[in-house]
Amino acid sequence: xxxxxxxxxxxxxxxxxxxxxxxxxxxxxxxxxxxxxxxxxxxxxxxxxxxxxxxxxxxxxxxxxxxxxxxxxxxxxxxxxxxxxxxxxxxxxxxxxxxxxxxxxxxxxxxxxxxxxxxxxxxxxxxxxxxxxxxxxxxxxxxxxxxxxxxxxxxxxxxxxxxxxxxxxxxxxxxxxxxxxxxxxxxxx
Numbered sequence: 001x002x003x004x005x006x007x008x009x010x011x012x013x014x015x016x017x018x019x020x021x022x023x024x025x026x027x028x029x030x031x032x033x034x035x036x037x038x039x040x041x042x043x044x045x046x047x048x049x050x051x052x053x054x055x056x057x058x059x060x061x062x063x064x065x066x067x068x069x070x071x072x073x074x075x076x077x078x079x080x081x082x083x084x085x086x087x088x089x090x091x092x093x094x095x096x097x098x099x100x101x102x103x104x105x106x107x108x109x110x111x112x113x114x115x116x117x118x119x120x121x122x123x124x125x126x127x128x129x130x131x132x133x134x135x136x137x138x139x140x141x142x143x144x145x146x147x148x149x150x151x152x153x154x155x156x157x158x159x160x161x162x163x164x165x166x167x168x169x170x171x172x173x174x175x176x177x178x179x180x181x182x183x184x185x186x187x188x189x
Contacts, residue, residue: 007036008079008182011110013103016044017085017122018162019169023049026084026171027057033179038075040064042090042103065102078115080182082174083107085122088133095136111143116181119147120174121154122165128156146177 010030014020020041027037038060041049051062060075067074083090083103090104099105111117119140127133137147148154153173157165 009076010035011078011081013083014041014045015087015090019085020045020048080178081117084120084174086119088123088127092136095139117145118177124159125156126159
């Protein structure tokens with residue numbers, strides 16, 4: 001049995017927001033804690049990261065689209081999912097059931113199957129003030145998704161200041177919550 005075969009698998013779904021350029025921080029933290037990590041960016045997030053570096057770091061392809069018939073690159077089955085940074089667009093589309101890209105399609109399938117899922121947003125206060133966002137967060141929470149949004153978790157920043165928040169983006173909160181959700185799900189099996 002290979003080392004990765006004995007570790008639980010964590011899908012990291014990455015959206016097109018500033019912290020995506022530092023997703024290797026979450027990958028490294030998760031690997032240090034014993035996770036086998038697969039990075040799955042939204043199509044727009046691909047340009048925010050170094051896919052080759054992430055593939056080398058994880059040992060898995062960085063997949064942002066569905067595989068074509070016969071194409072290699074299947075990912076191992078996930079035991080937990082982190083969506084970070086989660087954008088306004090992704091949160092609203094996901095809550096409405098829109099699965100128009102590979103990561104949203106995975107979420108639409110895996111959350112109802114009971115795969116523990118944690119979301120760490122990255123949005124500004126102007127977007128956060130739009131009523132659809134609070135409805136979407138409520139809907140995702142009702143589906144069993146742990147959304148780290150509010151006091152002590154992720155709090156929106158003023159428009160135009162996101163760049164100053166990249167180094168303090170709390171990847172560890174998402175990983176802590178994913179590990180807790182995975183433990184809870186494992187104890188119920």
